[in-house]
Amino acid sequence: MDRLDTLRVFVAVAEQAGFAAAARHLRLSAPAVTRAVVALEQRVGARLLHRTTRSVRLTEAGERYLADCKRILQDLEEADAAAGGDYAEPQGWLAVTASSMFGRLHVAPLLLDFLAAYPKVNVRSLFVDRVVNLVDEGLDVAVRIARLPDSSLTAVRVGSVRAVVVASPDYLGRRGIPAVPADLQGHHAIGIAQTGGRAAPWRFGRDATAAEPAVRLVVNSGDVAIGAALAGHGLARALSYQVAADVVAGRLQIVLAEHEPPPTPVHLVYPEGRKAAAKVRAFVDFAAPRLRERLQLAAPEPMPAAAEAEGR
Structure with missing residues (x-):
């Protein structure tokens, strides 16, 4: 087994959380997998895995080494793809992630149109409400609704979204329209659960000051x-x-509406540092203008004051 194959074995053991599972995944014998990992640890001079009769987990050195191995193997795959022409014509599998609701409402329709426009590209989508590590989870492009931290990701801004407070006209007719955030104490609020089950605070104004509405219902x-x-x-x-x-x-x-916090930017992001495959460039070029248009249409203005007064 050559050195690159040994790295692949180590990555499989870490990802499958066991030698037997890695052996099945790689279609190798369990002893061959064990020998490869032992040889790797001897070569690097460090223990990479903690082993017990019931579990296998990475050591601190193993976690760092795993990240390096994934980067090396991905670089090799991209070099092979470039040599084979994958960077010249959009083709192969494209993996895209977004938050659940944004993905359902805005990304999924784009993916269907993209498939029609690029018949040699296949798409895998992951719509989840968590921050996904693109490299660790084998993803190509993400739609991020957030202020981005400094990172190695390339970002293309496609618009912004507002954090709004809404209610039905029937409810506002019965309870009245709040004029300032302090009025929320006299209303029934529907909260979104955060860690621990408590409702997340609502933030208002340019400094995003937190307000605690009178919550009667908390959902996730x-x-x-x-x-x-x-x-x-x-x-x-x-x-x-x-x-x-x-x-x-x-x-x-x-x-x-006049008390809303600043809008939150929306970006398409993808890993930099290597030449982006044609499928990634094609998708970003395809999706960016369409998402900009969708986000402009999905930014409803509040009712004018006169109309609000009629609902009191």
């Missing part, structure tokens, strides 16, 4: 919170793209 899904607001159960906090259709249709109304 933006879809559920919006559904409760549509049913007239209270005020909900959402991102503008999530409620755009309901606001335009008059099913929800934006309140406290």
Whole structure:
């Protein structure tokens, strides 16, 4: 087994969390996998894995070495792809991630159009509500709704979204329209659970000052919170793209717009440091203008003051 094959074995053991599972994944014998890892540890002069009869886990040195191995193997795959022409024509599998609701509403339709435009590209999507490490999870492009930290990722801005407070016209007719964040104490609020189960605070103003609304319902899904607001159960906090259709249709109304925090940017991000494959460049070029257009359409304005007054 050559050195690169040994690195692949080590990565498989770490990712599969065991020698037997790695052996099945690689279609090798368990003793061959064990010998490869032992030889690797002897060569680097450090223990990379803690082994017990029930589990295998990385040592601190193993965690660092795993990240380096993944980078080396990915560089090799990309070099092979470049030599084979994958950088000249969009082809192969493209993996794209986004948050659950944004992915469903805006990314999924783009992916279908992209498949039609690029018949040699296949797409794998991952729509989850967590920050995904692109390299660790084998992903090519992410849509990030956040202020980006300094990183090795290339970012293409495609717009921004607002954090809005919405309620149904029926609810506002019964309870009145809050004029300032302090008025939230006199309203029923629908909260989104954060770590520990408590409702996340609502932030207002340019300095994003936290406010604690009078929460009567806590849910762990933006879809559920919006559904409760549509049913007239209270005020909900959402991102503008999530409620755009309901606001335009008059099913929800934006309140406290003058107290909103600054908009949150939206970017397409992908790893830099290596020449991007044609499929990645093609998708970014395809998706960026379409997402910009979608985000502009998904930024509903609040009702004018006169219209709000009629609902009091």
